Amino acid sequence: MPRILPWLQGGLLLGAVFLMAVAFVKPIGVSTQFVILDAMIWEMVDPTIIQEDSSTKTGYASPNAYLNKSGGKYAKNAANPLNYSFIFVIAMAFGAFLSSRLGGDRPDNNDTIMPDVWRTHIGDSHGLRLLAVFVSGFIVLFGARLAGGCTSGHMMSGMMQTAVSGYLFSVGLFAAALPVAFLLYKKKGA
């Protein structure tokens, strides 16, 4: 598995990006933007879900309690997709694509559905892998929103600022991830 940086260079690069974000704008976070995209789609189906409302802090409101939180912050961002945090996540996808095409990590034909470790321990069923990642995606984003952030927002940006919540999040994450991984990827093979 070539094409990735040695850990120290990788750590310097990733750390520099986290520092740059907080130096110029604010700490990096990703998972909120799943809610913003959801709200944009929801609004197409039901336009009443985002309302302009001059009485709130942001000028927007929603009948949904979550989108209405913090003075309608999420409602406002969904109504104005050209905002820093949403464009940031789109640019992140572009950056990953760019790197993968400039000699970075890029899946070969065997790798686009599942990594080797999955094939070896769970089996090579495409349907099972895709069902598993779908359910995992659901759990991961539900968990991230319950926690108020994900690996980038809580663990990296949070611990960088010595936020207590960042440590709590990381403890929860590894306390669950390690036993699940140990059980799921047992030695026996497919």
Place this chain on the structure above:
Amino acid sequence: MLDIILAIVIGTAFGFALNRVGATNPQYIINMVRLKDLHLMKVILFAIGFASALLFLGLSVGLLDAGNLSVKASYIGVVIGGALLGVGFAIAGYCPGTGIGAAATGRIDGIVFVIGGLIGAFAYTLTHGAISATGLLDNLFGGKVTLAATTNEKFGHLVDALPGPALALLLSVLLMGIAFALPKALRKAS
């Protein structure tokens, strides 16, 4: 307009970095939580420590704007949400940011993970009100608190025995030290 340019530059750099350290490849994530390949753990710990040291140095000499800090609240849901995220993280090998990055590099399981994530985030959006009523989101330790004192008085801190930058540097050195000290793997590869 400036913030959109910053979003594009920093977002692209972040996606690029995630790909270069191997974080968009679920093989590395899964083998990290199996403790079979600690490459990414070394990268992450070093990156947090490195960024944190420079952040607190920059704050203490007034080079960085403390107004850019954003500390997330602590509550029980942070731990539970982190644990849920950890379960999906171990199964899929993706977190929200790396799932999007992986999808962009051509990983189909990454795309399906993101779709599951959008639905999971929507499920949270619909249930936030009910979850909030359970008390799971009630502040712990005073909510938005750090360990080390920052120069932003919006955020409390728990430790008074050391000046903020000194404690933050101590934690940074600790994190970077662990990154150096960790072996390539804690369990034999297979």
